[in-house]
Amino acid sequence: MTTYLITGANGGLGAVAARELAARGDRVVLAVRDPARVTPPPGDTEVRRLDLADLASVREFAGGWSGELDVLINNAGVMAVPYARTADGFETHMAVNHFGPFLLTNLLLPHLTGRVVTVSSGLARTGRVRLDDLNWEHRRYSALGAYSQSKLANLLFTQELQRRLSGSAVRAVAAHPGVARTGLDRHFGGGRSLLMKAVYPLIAQKKAEYGALPILFAATEDVPGNAYVGPGGRNGERPRLERRTDHAGARELWEISTRLTS
Structure with missing residues (x-):
């Protein structure tokens, strides 16, 4: 039996992935901010509390893990939310989408036997990681820009993690769902043009079930380290490996993230 840990499995892509993996007979741990609001799918499933916006919560969660973990799916995320800082001083997108998963992965690595799947976004291609201003302290805030930066950070994290895992049985891969209606986009359109507000609901009609397929493919199929799986x-309905090029700054982002989350 394979053990999966899925963050943000209370709804959307994470909930679909948890349901499908549990239906296969695998053990699935759903890591969510509010366990009382989650009904786990049938099967060998468990709900545990984890708030990725709070590094203390991440440490507590990881400290309570015992036994082997086959696959970690870093799925939880926020998208295009208004500017805010977490208790740790991080901009919200970077906290939930990058710093939290970064710390969680590193703390759980001694338990991992299979792979780390980190969910990015097609908008990563428009992102720019400002290593000198990851938390938007010295530039005008853009909710979509902050989201895109954090999603590109996911790819840099995967790239550097795979480099560090060289020679290990554990591999690091990434996936993105394309455009799917999952509830993550509820803030999208705020402050956008009237055209974007009108067009986005029309292009984001793909079901969460389809959006979860690349994640499931990355988690279960024999893909190489640093692979990037997207929809086809x-x-x-047919996940495929996306063309992947290495990004500059991956090692520097890792070092900065280590310092800020230490």
Whole structure:
């Protein structure tokens, strides 16, 4: 039996992935901010509390893990939320989408036997990681820009993690769902143009079930380290490996993230 840990499995892509993996007979741990609001899918499932916006919560969660973990799926995230800082002083997107998963992964590495799957976004291609201003302290805030930066950070994290795992049985891979209606985009459109507000709901009609397929593919199929899986086919029903190039700054981002989360 394979053990999966899925963050943000209370809804959207994470909930679909948890349901499908549990239906296969695997053990699935759903890590969510509010366990009382989650009904786990049938099967060998468990719900545990984890708030990725709070590094103390991440440490407590990881400290309570015992036994082997086959696959960690870093799925939880926020998108295009208004500017805010967490208790640790991080901009919200970077806290939830990058710093929290970064610390969680590193703390759980001694338990991991299979792979780390980190969920990025197609908008990573528009992102720019400002190593000198990761938390938007010295530039005008852009909710979409902050999201894109954090999603590109996911790819840099995967790239550097795989480099560090060289020679290990554990591999690091990434995936993105394309455009799917998951609830993550509820803030999207705020402050956007009237055209974007009108067009986005029309292009984001793909079901969460299709959006979860690249994540499931990355978690279960024999893909190489540093692979990037995205949707293929008309509705995203055929996951495929995306063309992947190494990004500059991956090692520097790792070093900064280590310092800020230490």
